[in-house]
Amino acid sequence: MNRVLTGCLCALGCEFLYGMSFMFTKRATEIADTAQLLGWRFLIGFAVMSIPVVVGIIKIDIRKKWRQGSSIRPLLLVGMFFPCIYFVAETVGISHTTSSESGIVLAVIPVVSLVASSLILKKKPTKLQVAGILVTVTGAVITVVAVGTSTSMSPVGYTALAVAVLSYSLYCVYVDKASDFTGYEVTYFMLFMGAVVYVIYALAEAGMNGSVAELVSLPFRESSFLMAILYQGIGCSVFAFFLNNLAIARIGVNRSASFVGVATVVSIAAGALIMKETVTLMQIIGAGVILAGVYIANSKGS
Secondary structure (H helix, E strand, C coil): CHHHHHHHHHHHHHHHHHHHHHHHHHHHCCCCCHHHHHHHHHHHHHHHHHHHHHHCCCCCCHHHHHHCCCCCHHHHHHHHHHHHHHHHHHHHHHHHCCHHHHHHHHCCHHHHHHHHHHHHHCCCCCHHHHHHHHHHHHHHHHHHHHHCCCCCCCHHHHHHHHHHHHHHHHHHHHHHHCCCCCHHHHHHHHHHHHHHHHHHHHHHHHHHHCCHHHHHHHHHHCHHHHHHHHHHHHHHHHHHHHHHHHHHHHHHHHHHHCCCCHHHHHHHHHHHHCCCCCCCHHHHHHHHHHHHHHHHHCCCCC
């Protein structure tokens, strides 16, 4: 019971951090592009987590375990699918489609995660888990549709969003398979791969535009950008990644996937309470449906 409780709390904590990140991201994207944001985010995340590793507070024995016979393949796949493929696909998908389309497509992540877990891990979900996740997805769609619906008819956008959904789902599966490594090791490796990929991406883009100096000085010139990358780098990339990895290890892919919609509820609440955004009745209903789905998926029934 303690293992289940801590797993559920980790999943909730992860989604809370993700939900709050939309507020910081919205402000940052007004003054910086995706490459700059992701490059600084993962550089800070990797640097911050490297401090306790170098000091010796956290032990990372990936190389030692590899030499002792542990397969590093699941770890490589985790880092490849998330963050490397996911963020690129999500960015391209959102930029080529409308907000309602991207929101609806990304809302099916729990369903695809459920299918991937069943096919690859051979872990069949319970009826309550299936019902709860379907209810959660319904609630997420309601909150998106409440803002308004429009279509882009963009094959590139739809394909990119589908890749994002699939990559996140496979990330969840391979975190479960990377059981030879601790949550710290999985998270540290993810941050390492993210830092390598996105710092190179940001520098390459800045080099082509002749704006390397602007990229380097950006956090020191714009306080809102600095706040955003500190929150995303430390809050999302370090703590949220670690909490999500721990949640999957404790309660499995099927159960942890049911919490994905909680980030939507948190983002709505943060928008209303902090950003003073208008919240419609349909959004409140959708948030309630999401929470009901989470409860159903994690209840034991009669």
